[in-house]
Amino acid sequence: MATEDNEDAGRRYHHGDLPAALIRTSFELLADNGLADFSVAKVARRLGISTAAPYRHYSDRDHLLAAVAAAAARQLAAAVRAAAEGAGPDPADRFGAAGAAYVRFAVSHGAGFDVIYAAGPRGLGDAALAAAGRELMDLLTTLAEDTGVRPKEDALRLVGDLVALAHGYATLYRDGFFPRARYSLDDIAAHAARAGRELAAGR
Amino acid sequence: MATEDNEDAGRRYHHGDLPAALIRTSFELLADNGLADFSVAKVARRLGISTAAPYRHYSDRDHLLAAVAAAAARQLAAAVRAAAEGAGPDPADRFGAAGAAYVRFAVSHGAGFDVIYAAGPRGLGDAALAAAGRELMDLLTTLAEDTGVRPKEDALRLVGDLVALAHGYATLYRDGFFPRARYSLDDIAAHAARAGRELAAGR
DNA sequence: GTCTATATATTGATAGAC
DNA sequence: GTCTATCAATATATAGAC
Numbered sequence: 001m002a003t004e005d006n007e008d009a010g011r012r013y014h015h016g017d018l019p020a021a022l023i024r025t026s027f028e029l030l031a032d033n034g035l036a037d038f039s040v041a042k043v044a045r046r047l048g049i050s051t052a053a054p055y056r057h058y059s060d061r062d063h064l065l066a067a068v069a070a071a072a073a074r075q076l077a078a079a080v081r082a083a084a085e086g087a088g089p090d091p092a093d094r095f096g097a098a099g100a101a102y103v104r105f106a107v108s109h110g111a112g113f114d115v116i117y118a119a120g121p122r123g124l125g126d127a128a129l130a131a132a133g134r135e136l137m138d139l140l141t142t143l144a145e146d147t148g149v150r151p152k153e154d155a156l157r158l159v160g161d162l163v164a165l166a167h168g169y170a171t172l173y174r175d176g177f178f179p180r181a182r183y184s185l186d187d188i189a190a191h192a193a194r195a196g197r198e199l200a201a202g203r
Numbered sequence: 204m205a206t207e208d209n210e211d212a213g214r215r216y217h218h219g220d221l222p223a224a225l226i227r228t229s230f231e232l233l234a235d236n237g238l239a240d241f242s243v244a245k246v247a248r249r250l251g252i253s254t255a256a257p258y259r260h261y262s263d264r265d266h267l268l269a270a271v272a273a274a275a276a277r278q279l280a281a282a283v284r285a286a287a288e289g290a291g292p293d294p295a296d297r298f299g300a301a302g303a304a305y306v307r308f309a310v311s312h313g314a315g316f317d318v319i320y321a322a323g324p325r326g327l328g329d330a331a332l333a334a335a336g337r338e339l340m341d342l343l344t345t346l347a348e349d350t351g352v353r354p355k356e357d358a359l360r361l362v363g364d365l366v367a368l369a370h371g372y373a374t375l376y377r378d379g380f381f382p383r384a385r386y387s388l389d390d391i392a393a394h395a396a397r398a399g400r401e402l403a404a405g406r
Numbered sequence: 407g408t409c410t411a412t413a414t415a416t417t418g419a420t421a422g423a424c
Numbered sequence: 425g426t427c428t429a430t431c432a433a434t435a436t437a438t439a440g441a442c
């Protein structure tokens with residue numbers, strides 16, 4: 001008889017792995033309402049646990065967000081890598097595809113560089129978060145260098161351009177600046193891909 | 204003997220034009236802390252008035268923000284227009300300068316499209332705000348068309364690219380993604396100008 | 407038109423029972 | 425490890441005195 005056998009209808013007591021569940025549910029909350037609306041209390045309510053329970057596993061809000069941010073950075077890097085690999089052999093196409101992948105991820109998960117580099121969590125000096133962020137930036141830098149841009153300083157500028165472009169498209173889309181009635185997520189991802197490709201090709 | 208003759212040391216009672224002072228002080232608060240940290244109570248405290256006073260002039264938080272957003276849109280349009288005019292005869296240079304002006308304004312005032320097109324205030328259907336936002340977009344569209352991009356649909360795509368790029372640079376800079384130690388506001392404004400110029404020239 | 411005082415909600419976080 | 429109960433902040437907004 002497992003611990004899950006209780007027929008209490010929505011009132012669960014046991015969660016097997018609450019730390020992991022907190023990360024998952026935090027992601028859901030970010031996807032629905034964005035970082036501005038994030039709160040530990042909401043996460044707890046969504047999980048059906050008390051508002052005190054999360055603090056047994058994450059000492060405060062920023063530590064929870066740091067764990068969420070590190071997971072987001074890893075997933076985002078994987079999505080960018082997969083998009084670049086699936087975009088064919090042209091380095092500019094691959095670079096543009098990376099931008100589109102960022103837009104898709106940031107819009108659908110509500111978590112982009114604003115979450116990954118948020119001031120509060122970053123101030124904690126979490127090593128896992130720092131490493132995940134660095135890995136993501138290294139990946140983008142490699143994709144920029146593959147387009148043939150030299151010297152390294154110019155490649156970094158190109159990365160900055162792509163990040164700004166994709167982040168801008170993603171946040172403005174989430175905020176409703178690009179009307180949902182006229183633009184689908186596919187549309188703005190395609191915009192970001194095209195513009196990123198042009199930036200890479202225009203050097 | 205003017206009403207200002209009272210020596211109550213910081214305890215003022217009279218403000219001549221409180222509605223205007225509320226807008227001014229809201230701007231200061233946005234510049235310091237950004238939209239996420241904005242509150243009617245903080246504005247009131249900064250002005251040295253009670254937290255109830257603002258509600259005599261703006262029925263709620265969103266109506267105050269709508270007035271602030273309309274003023275921001277007008278000032279931003281003026282800044283963009285001035286930057287474009289001061290950028291010389293080349294339409295691509297002028298277009299890039301418009302992006303740089305957006306970055307400077309959004310960073311130093313904490314108010315860009317996120318404030319101007321924020322969901323709450325926009326839901327009010329304020330005519331002045333809608334007109335100010337439209338004027339700003341028309342200005343950017345004209346600058347895009349001046350670069351020779353056709354048809355109109357392509358010009359609108361170019362505007363979307365510039366807005367996303369500039370907004371991304373501005374918000375990421377404010378959020379600390381581009382380290383202040385290595386990038387000045389002038390640096391990222393220059394980045395936005397160059398990238399905007401490249402986007403315009405690359406068509 | 408501005409103030410004081412208040413009602414109500416939400417949050418982050420803690421103490422102590424179980 | 426989770427809960428109940430609670431505190432201190434802070435916010436939006438309103439009522440009524442002046």
